[in-house]
Amino acid sequence: MQSVQLQILGMSCASCVARVEKALNKIDGVTASVNLATERAEVHAQQLDYLALQHAVQKAGFDLQVSEFDLKIMGMTCASCVARVEKALKKVDGVLQAQVNLATEQAHVQALAPTSRAQLLQAVQKAGFDVASDNIQLHISGMTCASCVARVEKALKKVDGVRQANVNLATEQATIETEHEVDTLKLIEQVKKAGFDASLIQDQPINQKQQQQQTLKRDLLLAIVLALPVFVLEMGGHLIPAFHHWVVTHIGQDNSWLLQWVLTSLILIFPGRGFYQKGLPALWRLHPDMNSLVAVGTLAAYSYSMVATFLPQLLPSGSQNVYFEAAAVITALILLGRYFEARAKGRTSLAIQHLLGLQPQTATIEQAGQGVEIPIQQVQVGMLLLVRPGQRIAADGQILEGQSFVDESMLSGEPMAVAKQSGDSVVAGSINQNGHLKVQVNAVGQHTVLAQIIHMVEQAQSTKLPIQALIDQVTMWFVPVVMGLSLLTFLGWWLFGPEPSLSFALVNAVAVLIIACPCAMGLATPTSIMVGTGRAAELGVLFRQGEALQLLQQAKVVAFDKTGTLTEGKPTLTDLQLIMPWDEAKLLSLVAAVERQSEHPIAQAIVDAADQRGLVPENATNFQALTGYGIQATVKGHLLHIGAERLMQQLNLDTQSVYERVQDWGNAAKTPIFVAIDGQLAAILAVADPIKPSSFAAVQALHQQGIQVAMITGDQQHTAQAIAKALQIDQVMAEVLPHGKVDAIQTLQQHYGRVAFVGDGINDAPALAQADIGIAVGTGTDIAIEAADVVLMSGNMQGVANAIALSHATLNNIRQNLFWAFAYNAALIPLAAGLMYPWFGILLSPMFAAAAMALSSVFVLSNALRLRRFKAQFEGAA
Structure with missing residues (x-):
């Protein structure tokens, strides 16, 4: 139990x-x-x-x-x-x-x-396998002896998450291995409590991928230097008869084989040892991998050659041949392929490295009226940053003093700098262009927008697409099947092949083992996802889930929310018509008092209009939001209801007297707002929300891609139709309550298939979650962004078309990779097994098999890297 x-x-x-x-x-x-x-x-x-x-x-x-x-x-x-x-x-x-x-x-x-x-x-x-630990390096000052070292190590190990701490007295450095993310400030505090000073070392050691590349490069060069004489001695004699006679005469056949044995042994023991350290234990556990294939193949060729060299009497007459060159050259070629793979993998994560590089290493803070430069790790919330022209902003914050233009292209993909002044927000990594700014820090470290972008990109890169599930099923059984085919190849050639059948059996069995590397299959999808999502981030499009890459290119219809998505989301008050004999200024003052309690963009338009007229704000009490209908509150003893026409209907108020005016406003894309005071219809207001300049081009771009465009809005039918007509939108769903947006999405899914929904408000979150692909505008609310699969970091709607185009490009890239990987193995395994030999006399040397195997992975990685050159297809898009 x-x-x-x-x-x-x-x-x-x-x-x-x-x-x-x-x-x-x-x-x-x-x-x-x-x-x-x-x-x-x-x-x-x-x-x-x-x-x-x-x-x-x-x-x-x-x-x-x-x-x-x-x-x-x-x-x-x-x-x-x-x-x-x-x-x-x-x-x-x-x-x-x-x-x-x-x-x-x-x-x-x-x-x-x-x-x-x-x-x-x-x-x-x-x-x-093993799990890499996260390493943090600190500079420790004040240590004088071995007991100091012990005290620092003991202090560091007390911090939660620290696996190991090693302190070097000579270099005054501490290397801390952590099990998970650890706050460096806590480590520094612990060291200070122990009586010493500590600071984060800015010049980090070479990262693991670079170390891996250097190790592979060293092993590769050593393998090539040792394998070249082996190849020349053995294959040179086969290719040039005169060279064979020279070897026999001056070196001797036995000495040549002994020299090949020594050189090949060095290759297998040193540069090739990793194949055996990993491959053989995997074989014992009955879970063979690519290392197992290489280990078995090279050991078979090496062992057979050793028998031929030292115990030739054990082999049948005519089969005393050596294949040291196969074991040596195969090891060198596979190391060559892995070196190229390691380099290409490093390039796939360039987008992440670029984003990490945007974070400045130091910041200038104000202390006692003076500017003091400190390491970025010591910046804390509430500090005042001093940012000079040309500097990167070190942390998220709000401008207290100064004005400037700030380049936020790292965030939005938009090339134009944004005007900033006192009260505006700025983000870490953006560049202050031409003014001096004083910024109060409100987010540091992992809480900055830049850090969240990096996390989202990493998360998308590590997820799998649905197409990967099939590949996983195939590759899980691939290596055992290949080993079985290799065994069948060996037995077939040994029992039924021409003489020397044992040599033929060995060569072909090894060729099958080496050619059938599933590396290309395993890399086909994730590398394309890595490069595709990285390139998208550079264009201001963040895929929060890798799965969205596959689903987005299947979208048949894109549905937009209206306010803040297709429109600016910053409406202005255009008309005010009194129905009751009220003073216009007094009525507007009462309405603004209620609207100040609301966060709706239309409410802000009314408040701004009141402020512009210099009206003194009143105090509203008993405020209540009537979801989908409007708001109500009490101001100076008057009960106000403000909202859509359906709110008036709910209050049993007759709106027929203003029907024509409301219809005219609707035709002009103006939203009518009804005001009831003390249970009587008092006035109607008109608010217009300008259409974003990019919206029309975005709709046209989607039409070019063969995608239907819909608009779902809570606004009135007349207003929605006016916007739709101006933008040439195919389908309009107006007067939809927040919970009704989910139903609207479901209706579209039933009629069209996969639906992408673009929204920015809190009330869009359920619809974003319901849609097959939710696309949030990054200028919107956090809740909407969390509910979405894709985030547009700028408000430019052409980013939707670019995201879909990039989705198509990435999936096409994956299909190309998979075709190459599967077709390659399907075509070359029979050739390696020698099935072409009876008709065409063709056999595949294990060395050529190793070269072809390496080429397969390099092709897949190189093809994926082409996505880095993807261009925004629609001008001005994020």
């Missing part, structure tokens, strides 16, 4: 407890009891299905507390490695989902609260 405690989110009463218990106990074999005070559910079952538990709780209207872990996996070389790591992680109790990406070497795990990072690390290590 298995037991688990689940943390339930959202329960507030006894009926909630009953609903959760009922939902859980409906699962076969599950017994559950729920405690409202601790918000925990005690669950018992013979076999726990965590996904089923989560679905049951969600169906009851609640959710489980879920932890997310990001692990850097070391040692993966192919798609079968990915499958093994995922399988190992999913076996850990409490894990709901595990996604592993070969290109980024990242694992993203979602698990229930009881699951710990240590359990995940153990599972990965048991599968034959």
Whole structure:
């Protein structure tokens, strides 16, 4: 019997407890009891299905507390490695989902609260891989002896998340290995408590990818230097008979083979040792990977050659040949392919590196009226930044003094600088162009917009597309199948092949092992996602989920919210018609008093109009938002209702007297606002929201792509139709209440298929979640952005068309990669097995097989990198 405690989110009463218990106990074999005070559910079952538990709780209207872990996996070389790591992680109790990406070497795990990072690390290590730790380097000053070192190490290890701390007295440096993200300020505080000073080292050591490239380069050069004489000695004799005679005469056949044995042994022991350290244990665990294929293939050629060299009497007459050159050259060629892969993988993450490079390393803060430069890690919320012309802004904040133009192209993709003045917000990484600014910091570190962008891009790059599921299923069985085919090839040639059959059997079996590398299959999708999402970020389009890349190019219709999306979202008051004998200024003052309590853009337009006329604001009490209808409040003893015509109808007020005026305003794309005072219709106001300059071009761009365009709005039918006519929108759904937007999306899905919805407000969040692809405008609310799959960092609507174009380009790139990877293996495995030999006399040398295998991965990576050259197809788009 298995037991688990689940943390339930959202329960507030006894009926909630009953609903959760009922939902859980409906699962076969599950017994559950729920405690409202601790918000925990005690669950018992013979076999726990965590996904089923989560679905049951969600169906009851609640959710489980879920932890997310990001692990850097070391040692993966192919798609079968990915499958093994995922399988190992999913076996850990409490894990709901595990996604592993070969290109980024990242694992993203979602698990229930009881699951710990240590359990995940153990599972990965048991599968034959390792998890890289995050390293932080500090400069320590004040140490004088070994006891100082011990005190600093002890202090650092007290910080939660620190796995290991090593302090060097000579270099005055501390290297801290962490299990998860650790606040560097906490580390520095601990060192100071121990009596020393510490600061973050700005010049970070070479990162792991660069180290990997350097190690591969060293091994590759050594392998080439050692393999070249082996290749010349053996193959030179086959290609040039005169050279063969020279070797036999001056060196001797036996000495030549001994020299080849020494050189090949050095290759396998040193540059090639990684294939055996990883491949053979994987083979013992019955989970062979690409390293296993190389290890078995090269060891077979090497062992056969050793027997031919030292014990030739054990082999049949005529089959005493050596294949040292095959083992040596195969190792060198595969190292060459992996070196190219490592370099290309480094280039796929250039977008992330570029974003990281936007963060300045130092900041100038105001202290006692003076500018003091400090490391960026020491900047804290509330500090005052002094930003000179040409400097990058170090943290998110609000301008207190000064005005300037700020280049925010890193955020929005828009080339034009934005005018900023006192009261405006600025973001870290943007460039102050021509004025001096004093900025109060309101977000630092991982809380800045730039850090969130980087996190979103990394998250999208580490997720999988639906198309990847099929590939995973195939590649999981690919290596074992290849080893089986290699064995069949060996037996077939040995039993039925021409003499020397044993030599033929060995050569062809090794060729099959080497040619069938599934690396290209494993890299086909993630590399394209990495480059595509990175390029999108540079254009101001953030894919929060990699899956959106595939779904977006399937969209048949794009539905837009109106206010703040197609329009500026900054409406202005254009008309005011009195119905009751009120003074216009007094009425506007009363209405503005109520509207000041609302965050709606139309409310702001009325408030701005009152401010411009110099009206003194009144105080409103008992304010209440009437969702979908309007607002109400009491001002100076008068009860005001302000909102759409349906609010007046709800109050049983007759609006026929103003019907024609309202219709005229609607035809002119003006929104009518009805005002009732003390239960009587008092006035109507007209507010116009200008259409964004980019909206018409965006609609036309979508039409060019063969996509239908719809508009869903809570605005009046007349106003909506006027906007739709001006923009040539195909379908209009007007007067839709917030909850009705979800129904509208569902209607479009039934008629068209996949629907993308573009919105920016809080009331758009449910529709963004319901749509197949939710696209939030980055200038909108946080809730809308969180609910979306794609974020446009600027308000330019042409970014929608560019996001769809990039989606098409990325999916086409993935299809090209997959075609190459699958077609390549399908075509060359039969050739390597020697099936062409009976008719055409063609055999594939293991060396050529290794070269072709390396070429396959390099082609896939190079093809993915072409996406970096993707251009915004529609001018002026983000």
